[in-house]
Amino acid sequence: MAARKPTEKTLGESLRERGVSRRGFLKFCAATASMMALPPSMVPAIAAALEKAKRPSVIWLSFQECTGCTESLTRSHAPTLEDLILDVISLDYHHTLQAAAGDAAEQAREQAMAANAGEYLVIVDGSIPGPDSNPGYSTVAGHSNYAMLMETVENAAAVIAVGTCATFGGLPGANPNPTGAMSVMDLVKNKPVINVSGCPPIPMVITGVIAHYLTFGRLPELDAYNRPMAFFGQSIHDRCYRRPFYDKGLFAKTFDDEGARLGWCLYELGCKGPTTYNACATMRWNDGTSWPVEAGHPCLGCSEPKFWDAGGFYNAVSVPTSASGVNVLAAGAAGAVVGGAVAALAKKQTKTAVAHRQPVTVEELEAKL
Amino acid sequence: MSLLDEIPVVVETGSAAPEGDSHRHGNAEPVLHEVRHALARLISAGETTKIDLKAMPFGPGDLEHLLSVLGTGEVQASVDALGPTRVQETAIPGVWLVDYLNTEAHRLALHLEIATVPEILCPQPQDLADAIAALDARLNPDRSDPPLAS
């Protein structure tokens, strides 16, 4: 069974083989469009593309992570994880999900790399202690994370960094970054890197990006942080249903006041929605059940770089990250000392100036006539 | 069981929302206006439009409000492919609600379609091309080629 003979069948063919009708396929495409945050008018193009798409090999590497990204993926409902791994991709290496362990697991990775050289996708969750860090900080099968990453991406078609740790260094990289954690794009320079940030990312965004690559065989349009515009093109704030309250100046002041109960804006409670680009407000979480702002908690800004160091989670976006009256007082005190010294000098100078002033005599004036 | 029935409040839909609070359904109105434009295009140019309601930044109650404004029309249809797809005409002729569900009845997508007939109800061109052959096969059961759903 270990022998692999990659299928030459396209997605359309394998679906039809499973008894999926053309209407079913159309529905599949409609759902795919919705998942990729593409307009329904794209459905025909998606159908055409999917008729040609093949199940790509995917190698999922986990480094300094918490497994939240994988957990998130298991919550995906359109497509479901089972549909994804049975019908859409071939998930050939994934610590948390794969049956094999130890050497057998590592062999699975090597086999997939060899059989699909130049074509497989690498997905990474977790940050990586950089080449200058102690390699012992994080190892798998006796290899440092850095070595394994570089070896695996060597012949990859593209790399998808999933979660804020892999995209931006995330929690391990938070100040003071004790293990020298780095992001995938810090390390991988010769391959396309797509960043799917979030702590964890919305599952549909992970699957949507995979679906996009599968459907069109190329990367989606990316923002300045290499994040797909379709999901990260708009801020939480811009799409937040509580936005009208922001505009009206109605804010919840605490978690259980009238404003909180009526769904007023959470700006004062520290919502980072204004500076956060993600799709939570439209896609929401867990089969559209809710999302943090709907549940009454301010957005943590988890899809943004350095969000752990972006000031307290309960401080408004406008509050400086190290704001404290103490700093201002200290600066003021320093100012008073310097000011006092300068002023004392000025005072002395005035006295000298007065002393230097020479009285005018009438003779002197007369001399000017 | 739940004591919920003892809570003196209606559970279903957005009707529990107090009226008169102007923030409510803030994002339903723009969609309704879009529907109006789409209807105009359908009438004047025959152009159909699909709106992905899952991509809308709806707040709690917005979707319910939208659907209650559109109302329920006379036509209902169901397509059984990769789980059920429910098609419901709204009280506005030409405006259809198409609800794509997976086999576990989780919603995959929810579209408003402004069209004379929603696309998923139309036979697919390739199937149509095979239609006569399929009928012939049924007329002459001796010949092989079983009728395919696909």
Add this chain to the structure above:
Amino acid sequence: MSERIVVDPVTRIEGHLRIEAQMDGENIAQAYSSGTSVRGLETILKGRDPRDAWAFAQRICGVCTLVHGIASVRSVEDALKIELPPNAQLIRNLMISSQFVHDHVMHFYHLHALDWVDVVSSLSADPKATSDLAQSISSWPKSSPGYFADTQKRIKTFVESGQLGIFANGYWGHPAYKLPPEANLMAVAHYLEALAWQRDVARLHAIFGGKNPHPNFVVGGVPSPIDIDSDSAINAKRLAEVQQILHSMQTFVDQVYVPDTLAIASFYKDWGERGEGLGNFMSYGDLPATGTMDPAQFLFPRGVILNRDLSTIHEIDLHDQGQIQEYVAHSWYEYSGGNDKGLHPYDGETNLEYDARGGVKPPYTQLDVNDGYSWMKAPRWKGHAMEVGPLARVLLLYASGHEQTKELVEMTLTTLDLPVRALYSTLGRTAARTLETKILTDTAQGWYNQLIANIKAGDSRTFNETLWEPSSWPAEARGAGYMEAPRGALGHWIVIKNGKIANYQAVVPSTWNAGPRDPSSQPGAYEAALQDNHQLVDVKQPIEILRTIHSFDPCIACAVHLTDPDTGEQMEIKIA
């Protein structure tokens, strides 16, 4: 002979775990458990706002995605003496319950099952016979021959594609697999069903915390307000959803999880004699009926069982600096006062020292087990190594006379025809997980009913704002936040100075279980469980190791200390 078997990566777990087993012939003589990845959370937490700590701590683990958040907010609440509104306590209990149920079911089907279930064998099953088997053990509706045929067809299509994906390189066909094809097919079908079901259960966290994984918490309550009349709060519609989820949890556990556990276990009764381990069990207790301060009214009792002596439950004091201590004799850390000393978490130190403390330079094939060999520390209670987790909890429930537990344990032992001592085993551990899931799904309904009753009585408070502002805090405070995580006893210790975190330490279940040896060479729970009772049928396919290790449900990211290599400042965190 002295072959060294290495399993790395141990898959179907959370985090990075490595097991090295020193063989004596086919028998494992000595086992060594190593956490191979460190992140440094404790250092990162220092100097931050204690109200923010839960979000950092929560990212210790995305699997038990709730537990560190709860332990963290509780540590702050303990330090500042913040009392929770009853509704917040009940909502947290509901969230904890659904976490347990979700976590345990996913562990059983998606992390543990493939140690017992041969996916390939299921292809040769007869769907009709499978249906008969399923209907004989449960009234679960999805049990028709057609249903199993569809599942089988899907797997078949998949296997025939030649791309086996996550199932590639499994030890398929290994003689240790004992299930008939029909049982395998039923289990595979439930593997897929559980994936769908768990998505629904996770929605409970989304309702109260906005999302799952990593739902949101607040110190002093829960973020979601209750207002029956508001769209934007926990309203009647939301509560109905919660009820539906609780119902779904209960149905699945009763009709699928419990019967499957018993059915599969019946083929593996020999595993009731292996993987016994330490014989010392500990639980901090959890799921308070009212406040978190009085363990007497917890659902899960607090206490320690030593040497399988169920007649005596020893008391635990988390604040007592002589009870819980951590050792680094075989860990890649350095203690300023000597590496053989134990430190209570309030005084804990965590200085990363890989190279000088025995770390082998990667790439390596073997660790230096005589020196440091893990990023985990070795926690001890009064010097004793402890096993924590479902087995510990069920034993404590059993020992303290919990009626339902006694019934369930006796039913299980009777059904499987096993003696009581079979509890102390790999099989017992896995069964205990199932039993406590059953207990929790039953109890959760009561908390829900209480919540509804409170709301009806006019109490909708969910947040205590009195000590929200740091200006209202004492200049110094410290507290211990405990939590019975699905994997066992979890504690967070926080020291607050001038509104900022001065020290933060977590001692997590997997550190108790997966930790290395201490200075007196006492092994940790994993190590003890593997030693002297595991014969490997095939050293190339050490499925026996996986079975016992997976029975603990390892969660390694949690277990690794988080530290600052540069400053020598000390903190640690570990996770469940």
Add this chain to the structure above:
Amino acid sequence: MSELTLERGLAAFRAEVDGPVAAFFSSCVHCGICAQACPFYLETGDAKYTPILKLEPLRRVWENDFTLWGKIKGLFGLNHKVTDEMLAEWEELLYDSCSMCGRCSMVCPVGNDLALMIRKSREGMVQAGHAPEGLIAASVRAIQTGSPMGLQWKTLAVQIQHVQTSSGLEVPVDKEGAEYLVLLSSMEIINFPEYLEAITKIFDHAGVTWTLSTQCFEATNAGIQIGNKDIAAQLVERVVAAAEKLKVPKVISPECGHAFTAIRWEGPNLIGRPYPFRVFHIIEVLDELRASGRLKTEGMETDRLSMHDPCNLARKSGVIQQQRNLMNLVAENFVELKEHGKFQWCCGAGGGVSSNERAEPLKMAAFKRKKAQIEEVNPERMVTMCATCRTQLEEGLEEFNMEIPVVGLTEMIAEHLVEKN
């Protein structure tokens, strides 16, 4: 012999910098509103007469020598220094085009007291040798002869004789212990001798004891106008000496505006001690007499009268209501100029401008603002209470062919005194 040099000028500038100056320059935002208060700018339209611009030398001294930032800039050679050439250029701005009327100080949005700083700037200008000749000559004469116009007691003695003859009343001279010591200005003595007669009559009418001093009859202060403390102080000392000698408790300043502010407000500071007597303007005294019922008048002027407030008296000394009380006593058709009191417009002659011959064209230009004000209310006669203003009004109105006579308020009061039986 010592000379007036840039060096000394800068030292004098520095000596003038104090807290208010620092606050004022720190606050200026270059809004240009001060220009809108300056008759010299408004009537010439030349932006160089913007008041704040006139202060540039003092501002530079402040910035360069009294601010940390200025010193830092100095280290890098980025500061602008005050040069002799600059001061030469600024002489016109600080003397010819400024009457120190203080109107700009009233309108500056950030509260800068620009007139005060002009006064201070002139200290530096004098020491740097950049004061106008006319003012230097006046100062020299004042010191050397006791009067800026070179007037001698004997001239006044003739006037006294004339007044005594005309009124039949005695003009007291050097009377020790009188209540008031009356001071005069050269201009009053020469151009408006009726003033002396008027007060003689009024004081007689009200039964006030008063005296002139042969030792010091002149209270104008050229030192204030040119802007030199040393000269000014010498002139003040003369008044103080005379008053002390005659042991009077009160001193009446001449009507002349700057003389009043010089003796009233600057004097004690120039000599560095408080006076042993109090100082009043004649208008204040008259109003007090009126208030206490000692001033009885009869008959009213019936023609349309308007009044010019001297800057020094009104805006700069707070005497505003008093003259109105007196006007109401004797005029039934009194009409105010539109902007009056503290917001009145300068006649253009104050602050030494009238003593500075070369400023004549600017002085006349500035007067156009007053002229426009007068035209607005179209009075038949103008009333004022400052010799300089009165002279300027007369000259100016004549220049523009306006047949509006100008009368002194004191004289007008005197004419309406109830005759003694």
Add this chain to the structure above:
Amino acid sequence: MSGSMEFLLWTKGAMFNIAIAIFAIGLLVRIAEIFMLGRAKNFAEARAGEWGPGLRTMFTRTVADPGTFQRAPFNVVVGWVWHIGFLTALLLFLPHIKLIESLTGLSWPALPNPVISLVTSVTLVALIATLVHRMTHPVKKRISTVEDYLVWAVVFAVVLTGWLAYYRLVNPYPLVLGMHILSAEIMLILLPFTKLTHIFTTFIARWYNGAAFGRKGVQS
């Protein structure tokens, strides 16, 4: 700085501390300079006290006298409009209040955001008008220095970036918010070294003015 978020965090972190330190030190130096210079003792008999009139002038000078208003209505009105607009946006916009609260612990109610946005729009127009006025009016043209244009540019940048940030017209938002914060920080840094100091010293200047005139019996 590799991206907009890092830029924003730099402006909210290190740069903010630098700016606030320079501002506080610089401003106190300036104020100390003023007060240490002091005033000479005044021996002239006062007609009235200094404190009352001084304090009154601190406030009354905010309003132009009718004559000035007539002669320079543009100057007065536009100056007023943008000053009020700037202060309104600075002190009554919620994010600013939260910032002030975090530094001082003081807070007060905010105006609704649409009001602030309207005010800010008007302020921008007024600021442009002041620039045109400065470049065309003979007096302002004559007395303007490089500093005047620099300060205008900084103030305008603060308001403009704030306005752009409010309307979220620049993407990504952290970039424009960072630019807003940075321009405000530049303004803070420049404040003690430019005419922006008037924000604080104008009250000192007005007091001195009011006190000097008040002593002589005139409410200036």
